[in-house]
Amino acid sequence: MRLHFLDPLYARAGPFASVYVDTSRDIDDPDKAIELRRRHTRSDLIALGADPATADASADAVGTDADLPGRHGQALFATHGEVVLTEELPQPPPVDKTRYTALPDAMPLALQYAPDIPYAAVVLTRVEPKGGATAPEDLLVKVQTGRWPSSAVAPRALTSLRVPIHGWRQEAERLAAELAHLIDLGHADTLVLCGDTWARGVLVNRLPAPLRNRVATVPGDERDVESGRALLEPQLAALFRGSLSAHDRDRLESFAAQRARHLAGEGLPATVAALQRGRADALVVNRPAQGWPPIWIGADPKQVALSATDLETFGATGYEEQPADAALLYAAVATGAELIVVPRQETPLEDGIGVLLRY
Template sequence: MDTAGFTNLLTRPGPYATVLADVSQDSDNAAHAKELRVRAACEELSAQGAPPDVVAEVSDRLAANVRLPAPAARVVVATPEGVAYDQVAVAEVPNQVATWDPLPDLGSWIAARDSSVSFVLVLVDHAGGEISLWDSGLPRPTSTTTVEGDELEHVQKVQDDVGWAAYRMQQTTDNVWRHNADKVAEEVTRLVRDHGHDLVLVGGDPHSVSRLRDVLADQPVEVVELESGQRAADGGEEALHDAIRSALMDRVVRQRTALVRRLEEAWGRGDRAATGVRDVADAFVTGRVETLLIDPDALAGRTLDPADHPGLTFGEAPVSGPVEAGEALVAAAVLTDAQVCVLPASVLGDAPVAALLRWA
């Protein structure tokens, strides 16, 4: 997971109230259950010493309705200066989080969001295409663009030269279709450049899809052709959604498999990997961590004392004495632009945390 979105969090001095809660509200009973969960989270914050005004701000954010299908997760992080982070997503919340700590408690939120994928969905046909930007943790696209292609020019057929007229018609048709696919590819290229997406899912007319893939071949993106997907209103929406889910699941599995393989190779060479809380913390001191690999459940209850790692800092947060190891390592990742990914301890050498390093 890219940690850039958390950067502003650590410009505040803290302490931090962090709540991750299920805010699903898809029925009357669910609304009451949500109210009880919010109340329990706020009571927990108060019991840990969070000031009443901080608790009130968190409560107000959590109580607000969200337009998401169940399961809906919301994370709110607040300090005495106000709410510093507030995000929602379609995700399960296995265990509610409510902490008042020197650092934000983001491990469970990262676990909920780590399998989400940002992607571009392109449905293309001879007439143009529809391009939408998606986050798989949200039920609707963040933006949609329609590219209207050129219309096919009418070619008058001549009665005494039907063969030549048909040839001219086919040539004109092919040129227009290629041009329309190129217009769609041009818009996809612009969106990828502006938004940084590296996965493009393409569905629609096979000839237009093939042309689009050829044009995008030189772009720094992975292009995946969907098994189903049409731009027309009756193009099989359920089949399209199934094809998208399958492509995204394949992407997540391949990414995690690649991380495990890289970690195993680094262990085999004896370099570019750190394992365990102490070694990973030392690697953060020298700015060597490229990707932090955590098992939030295995990290729970483990502590880290910054005094044991001279040079390990947490932005504006005045940390003294032992803190939760998971909170400290995620904060260090945020401040050093490291990625954070969630993997089970069983593939991390039975350690709760490991790291892939930028250099040995």
């Protein structure tokens, strides 16, 4: 998973307020619950030493996703009285969490956005004709692209068109070309189709033959669409559970080959050493995540070490101890590394972390 969406965080100097909060709307009186969370966010940040302007900005941002229905959470980051990044969480945090630290506590957000699978979803439904009961049926076509699972709570625009049944073959030709183009550009690993069996078959038959194995058919119809949520959200959750994007699968295969050659790339010390040398192409992290002891960072992103003594050896000054997950992610983003999240039971890693080497 590429981490460009975190770039705005690291373009600013800290310290940072990092807030993870449950802003679900599927409870009784959600506005009252969110107002209570605003007050707790502000008081917690003040207790942690945040300046009042940053505490106020953070608290004011809690619940600004009120138009998003259902169960979800919010991650927000602020510094020097300004919110610099707000992201929706597909799953609310187990408990609300607030930090005020030199580096943003962004690893929980990154883990929620994995595996970041690009896809296109298409729903095909027969509907009553506009010309009355004697006219041929129409086909309602809904199309949406996204990256799972972040699209569940941050869906892209939904395209909807109504096509006379007799015109579907021609329209399917055009749509198949568009979907094939998305795959060619890397904007979709999977084409998720749902709805009328005949209409699905017409569309699939017009796809280039090599792309037909990218098609996944799921049950349901347009009634599964909820405003503000991803098209076919429940079906996507079931389809992609435990999966990786095609990009991450390729990276993980390279990591497996690296392991087979017994190259140093597993465990916290090896990961830190690779980041120090700018040799980390991707961090490989187990889910559920493992707790790591704090590590040390200096002024430069490559100045990351397991001890202050190690940083002194590199000539670093002004270093400080930071939570390991925040420091590792900062170094990864700053040096252009990616993040691959893998289930622990499938790929157990020493210390729950490894690194795919760049050279």
